[in-house]
Amino acid sequence: MHITFLGTRGGIKIASAAHKRHSVVLLEYGRTRILIDAGEQWAGRLSAYNPHAIFLTHAHSDHVGALKKGAPCPVYATHDVWNTIGNWPIDEQYVIKDQERITIGHFTLQPFSVVHSLIAPAVGYRITAGKHTIFYVSDLVRIHAEKKALHNVDLYIGDGASFVRPVIRLRNGSQIGHASIKQQLAWCQQEQVPRAIFTHCGSQVVRLPYKTAQERVQALGQAAGVPAELARDGMQTNF
8 A cells, every 4th residue: 555645734824844735645556546635725636646536534624625616536425524515516426424334446445433523523534455454534532433443453644733732622512623642642552553644733743843743753652652753745655
């Protein structure tokens, strides 16, 4: 599996050379290419990657805004997402359900609901290609079925909003926002996930020089016993 972090910035006002564009990840295996998310900065740019499918995590504009004028391929999302963007001119709209597997070419994806937003409920994806499985989630407070989602996962790609302190608020008695990198690494340690990468970076991360932020993530990973790194725009990795 080949992974390219096309964009790694969250829905924040500041940007940097390492984190310019909204988070989009390109997954390739064999001849199959899948994109996850389509933030508004990517309008008119997605067709260049010739994707077979786009999977959306939730309906915030930094994840779906590029599709306002249509999509270059089929788009997969939950009922909650389609309730928000279903009237956009997307020719092929497919509904995904919690933990229901979808196979696209060489990839099998399984969405898992996560706590993030009341207005825009979100999912993460357990993604398998060949012998390897990753779990990708851009925004979350926690995973509802954490043990099942992370079981035998080779790589966790998670929410890079903050290093140690979570960015969490209470709304209508429910938590919304973002778990810290430290907390997510604790999940990886508990479920024996051997590697983690963090993307969708927040202000706390983006305002630092990339090398400094990378060193902080690596140190948190060492403390948890899980090798960890910080993604940057254009970064690639292979399994």
